[in-house]
Amino acid sequence: MARIVLRDLVKTFGAYTAVDGINFEVKDGEFLIMVGPSGCGKTTTLNMISGLETPTSGEIVIGNAVVNDLEPGERGLGMVFQDLALFPHMSVFENIAFGLRVKRVPEDEIRRRVVAAAEAVHIKPLLDKLPRQCSGGESQRVALARTIVTNPSVFLMDEPLSSLDAKLRVDMRTELKGLHRRLGATFVYVTHDQAEAMTMADRIVVMNRGRVEQLGTPLEIYGRPASLFVAGFFGTPTMNFIEGTIEAEGAGRLFRSRAIAHPLPASVPAALAGRSVVLGVRAEHVFVEKEGERRGEVRLTEPLGDATLVFFDCGLPTPLVAKAPPNTPLAPGHALAFRFAPEHCHLFDAVAGTRLN
Amino acid sequence: MKAVATLTAEAARARRLRRERRRGIIRHAVLLVWTAVVLFPIFWMISTSFKDAGEWVTWPPHWLPHSPTLHNYAQIFAFSEMDPSLSRQATEQAFSIWKGLGDAAFICTTSSLLALLLGTFLAYAISRFNVGGRYFRHLILMIRMVPPIVVAIAILMYYAIMIPYATSSLLGVQISLFDTYTGLILLYTVTTLPFVIWMMLSFIDEVPYTLEHAARLMGAGRLTVLRRVVIPLVASGMVVTFLFVFILNWAEFLLALTLTHPEVTTLTVLLNKFQSASEGRLYGPQAAIGTVITLPVVILGILIQKHLVKGFSFGTIRK
Ligand SMILES: Nc1ncnc2c1ncn2[C@@H]1O[C@H](COP(=O)(O)OP(=O)(O)OP(=O)(O)O)[C@@H](O)[C@H]1O
Ligand SMILES: [Mg+2]
Numbered sequence: 001m002a003r004i005v006l007r008d009l010v011k012t013f014g015a016y017t018a019v020d021g022i023n024f025e026v027k028d029g030e031f032l033i034m035v036g037p038s039g040c041g042k043t044t045t046l047n048m049i050s051g052l053e054t055p056t057s058g059e060i061v062i063g064n065a066v067v068n069d070l071e072p073g074e075r076g077l078g079m080v081f082q083d084l085a086l087f088p089h090m091s092v093f094e095n096i097a098f099g100l101r102v103k104r105v106p107e108d109e110i111r112r113r114v115v116a117a118a119e120a121v122h123i124k125p126l127l128d129k130l131p132r133q134c135s136g137g138e139s140q141r142v143a144l145a146r147t148i149v150t151n152p153s154v155f156l157m158d159e160p161l162s163s164l165d166a167k168l169r170v171d172m173r174t175e176l177k178g179l180h181r182r183l184g185a186t187f188v189y190v191t192h193d194q195a196e197a198m199t200m201a202d203r204i205v206v207m208n209r210g211r212v213e214q215l216g217t218p219l220e221i222y223g224r225p226a227s228l229f230v231a232g233f234f235g236t237p238t239m240n241f242i243e244g245t246i247e248a249e250g251a252g253r254l255f256r257s258r259a260i261a262h263p264l265p266a267s268v269p270a271a272l273a274g275r276s277v278v279l280g281v282r283a284e285h286v287f288v289e290k291e292g293e294r295r296g297e298v299r300l301t302e303p304l305g306d307a308t309l310v311f312f313d314c315g316l317p318t319p320l321v322a323k324a325p326p327n328t329p330l331a332p333g334h335a336l337a338f339r340f341a342p343e344h345c346h347l348f349d350a351v352a353g354t355r356l357n
Numbered sequence: 358m359k360a361v362a363t364l365t366a367e368a369a370r371a372r373r374l375r376r377e378r379r380r381g382i383i384r385h386a387v388l389l390v391w392t393a394v395v396l397f398p399i400f401w402m403i404s405t406s407f408k409d410a411g412e413w414v415t416w417p418p419h420w421l422p423h424s425p426t427l428h429n430y431a432q433i434f435a436f437s438e439m440d441p442s443l444s445r446q447a448t449e450q451a452f453s454i455w456k457g458l459g460d461a462a463f464i465c466t467t468s469s470l471l472a473l474l475l476g477t478f479l480a481y482a483i484s485r486f487n488v489g490g491r492y493f494r495h496l497i498l499m500i501r502m503v504p505p506i507v508v509a510i511a512i513l514m515y516y517a518i519m520i521p522y523a524t525s526s527l528l529g530v531q532i533s534l535f536d537t538y539t540g541l542i543l544l545y546t547v548t549t550l551p552f553v554i555w556m557m558l559s560f561i562d563e564v565p566y567t568l569e570h571a572a573r574l575m576g577a578g579r580l581t582v583l584r585r586v587v588i589p590l591v592a593s594g595m596v597v598t599f600l601f602v603f604i605l606n607w608a609e610f611l612l613a614l615t616l617t618h619p620e621v622t623t624l625t626v627l628l629n630k631f632q633s634a635s636e637g638r639l640y641g642p643q644a645a646i647g648t649v650i651t652l653p654v655v656i657l658g659i660l661i662q663k664h665l666v667k668g669f670s671f672g673t674i675r676k
Binding site: 050051052071072073074077078079081082083085087088089098099102103146150 | 565567568570571572573574575576577578581585586589590
């Protein structure tokens, strides 16, 4: 049983609060990814789980025991660091064997387990090399093997792929997912790359300023962001945001901003009428048409290959973006009409940023 | 047209080459002259160490000994101070350097090792736990800015008078640190400690935090982390630091002069005692000792160079 529970976890550095009371549970065998902008407290949270930082207050439970007072080495965790932290003065073999040597495992068992771990990540030929003789991807695998070899029930990973180039990073994603499936261990993975989070995670924790903004599956987080922050953090291009108010129009609801008005589905509660809100809509839910009541002018097009992004002006302070078919005839200067998919309009409180519908 | 262009380019290159060569020659000439100026006293010392008494102060000077002799070396390396064939008349001075050499080697090695050990741990604590606050690391070197002469007499008072007095009145036994190995070793350890801390700080700061974190997560205790991760990574730095501090102690004169003799005599102090009533300063044996003292420093210097490069370069290992 390797579930992890964080209860009211707080960490302050002097007057600065890096982690501000977070609560969540990582289920046994889950691949949980923590994402958030730089400085939001991801590493600090991970370090508190691993025991490298002492929480200012709150509890950490691993399995069924509170581990606040356990040394890092006694918690049964393995960690892969952002800079990998391979020991430069030891061969790859010794790097992988370190954890076993510290625990005084017999020599022949060390040999066997190190070789097995190296085979698991395909680096058997590297065992006699020094870390500095390994490429970035190879070093990455060495760090993984070093963690695997001690059979931890929980893997902590702090941006392990950030030092790799883009292509390798995508390959390693697949490999890490495969590893997770094979080992069946609990993975807690930190990144600030939303694409990495979307593709690998069972569930995602979105953090901002030391707090949890949302916890959910990738699809939940993409489809129903709990706050303006989450909505803006996930998805490329960034979601369109328009400030305005909600009006009740008989049975229907209407969103009205300075430049445009747009009908909303009846599922929007009538109680919201009169509220200042921010309407969010993703580019793929903005439809570009020839004729219609809301008109704009194309500013810029960005072909992506499978689609083309169309940035257009419609009297709002910032241009809106729509995802059009790749062969769209639109070009800068052209006039267009647009509408939103009403069921995909997200409404957020203009002040607090919380989700309203 | 094109040919002309390449021709002039060729000419320009040749001109530049010639100018550079001329500059090189001038530069090397200046450096050679300067080297001669710097090395001349050393040459003179070595030359004198092979001269017989009659040649030490002749005029015009003998650049090289006319009748080279090993007499000076035989004298300083004599095992028996009473050997009549080597002793000079009217001299009750001990010429042999064996005791001085032994004392110096023992004191310098012990105190340098002690300082290295203490300093490494202190530097680790300062680097990792910010012991002493943010400015402590800068204050450390400031302690060393006090000229030794300021403390020499104060220490003498403690060593020769106050500690013996205090111990005899409190414990009933008189303990004196004056003219003892312990006294000088303690002092050398303390005076070089700031250098050790300061140098080791620069090496330990280079060892990434996460290496230690990784080791601790794999179950290593703090001491194991130090022994298996930190110390191996700063080993080259420790060698450099040891050699540096050893040379400082080896050449130290003022404190040794004030606080020792006759029981304990380091080489620098011994060097200064070489005179006889009838012949005045004994330049020959002095030069021989000077040569003998210099030799290990030169060797250590060469060793330092090799390790300095290694010691300071492991920061680049990190990817
Ligand atoms: N030892 C420390 N002393 C003081 N402040 C710290 C310390 N460690 C972290 N902080 C602060 O706490 C905040 C959170 O840091 P943390 O390293 O957890 O961020 P992060 O989410 O991992 O960011 P990144 O994505 O850049 O790695 C930061 O503002 C950082 O400056
Ligand atoms: Mg971080």
